[in-house]
């Protein structure tokens with residue numbers, strides 16, 4: 001059978017593409033590596049917060065976060081000059097350059113409201129919450145029931161619309177005509193072995209490489225083997241989508257050596273067993289030493305850096321150390337999602353044994369830290385409070401408060417990998433660009449396969465990226481089919 005569109009993946013990005021394309025009259029097949037009951041990749045496990053202040057508007061800081069200082073790699077000034085021209089007049093190197101071009105960011109922001117309204121037509125409702133990771137700031141929007149609600153609503157719609165859902169089927173490579181147009185996908189399943197599917201349009205939406213240790217180490221370097229996907233869904237994402245697009249000449253985009261890290265409790269089998277309070281205590285490595293400024297900025301700006309710094313330590317492990325006053329912080333328990341109890345001790349000696357670090361090193365670390373904390377000033381956890389240590393080689397710039405050594409608490413932490421940031425360059429219509437800045441005919445990308453993040457993962461934008469560019473791809477394909 002020939003399909004108008006083959007969508008590789010079955011998360012929020014893929015399902016957005018598949019359902020929109022089917023609604024547009026296309027014959028669609030979805031390839032999902034996971035079994036039906038585990039369909040949906042990372043999208044199945046996320047709370048799916050979106051950087052939107054209402055269904056009709058993205059948040060005020062949305063454009064700035066992508067196009068401001070942090071949102072890019074190193075951009076040649078000639079590239080920046082070029083983007084003030086109309087897109088069709090950009091030089092090919094500008095179109096293919098790995099940076100967040102304003103066309104792409106505008107397409108994401110402009111199409112977000114319509115995408116949210118479309119999602120509602122499939123039964124998804126939205127709710128607003130004060131995001132747990134922020135100290136104050138805007139509310140975030142999210143689907144009631146999280147990403148699972150998105151996956152199950154859209155997958156049900158896909159089935160109703162006659163999309164052929166091929167579970168336990170892995171997309172492996174792209175087939176092209178001699179002229180370079182897409183002509184199919186080579187796939188594999190246990191039942192069929194290798195087989196080819198004919199189609200003139202492929203949407204590659206099968207996630208990043210968080211579930212592929214070889215690619216994690218290749219791109220993210222030393223100690224990347226000491227992270228693990230933060231959800232069971234991420235384990236299915238082994239990077240083939242990105243590799244198959246690069247193999248046909250797609251332009252790379254996004255920071256390949258970066259992933260969105262989260263500090264989790266290594267003891268817990270739960271997905272996202274978050275220990276999201278590191279900025280209010282200190283981190284101690286297996287040598288009994290501090291190694292990072294735990295209070296360098298608002299948590300949302302440093303959670304990646306803190307998590308990566310844990311990964312770089314010996315064994316990729318550390319302990320988050322605090323005293324019981326941590327629990328006086330309003331709502332702090334919503335930021336700690338492990339199902340394991342903290343470790344407690346009433347003396348440094350006992351604590352050192354329990355967390356497995358040398359007592360002498362731990363004792364001097366705690367003494368030096370406590371002595372360096374300001375003796376006056378009241379900790380204010382709602383903002384950068386400027387309570388900084390003085391004279392330490394590894395400072396703590398905010399929320400520095402002595403730790404009561406007769407009331408010691410700790411959670412073990414490791415760095416989990418939420419999503420990887422390397423992907424391909426697309427247009428605002430999700431067309432994959434080649435390294436000469438031209439669309440590869442018939443090839444589209446959505447979700448984690450799209451390179452969008454540099455320096456920092458911009459919180460609450462990944463699900464949105466998938467839904468929007470999945471829809472954009474479908475609309476472009478259907479327009480080409482003349483339906």
Ligand SMILES: Cc1cc2nc3c(=O)[nH]c(=O)nc-3n(C[C@H](O)[C@H](O)[C@H](O)COP(=O)(O)OP(=O)(O)OC[C@H]3O[C@@H](n4cnc5c(N)ncnc54)[C@H](O)[C@@H]3O)c2cc1C
Nearest residue numbers: 009010011013033041042043046049171206447448462463
């Ligand atoms: C616990 C957690 C919390 C998060 N919180 C947020 C949040 O609040 N807001 C936010 O925006 N983002 C959040 N994220 C990130 C976000 O959920 C993901 O980046 C996003 O859902 C990815 O969507 P996707 O469709 O690109 O990939 P996925 O949802 O991961 O889907 C990929 C799909 O492809 C399939 N697949 C993989 N390889 C192949 C192959 N070769 N062939 C066929 N199928 C394949 C997988 O099985 C899966 O179905 C969170 C992630 C997690 C895990």
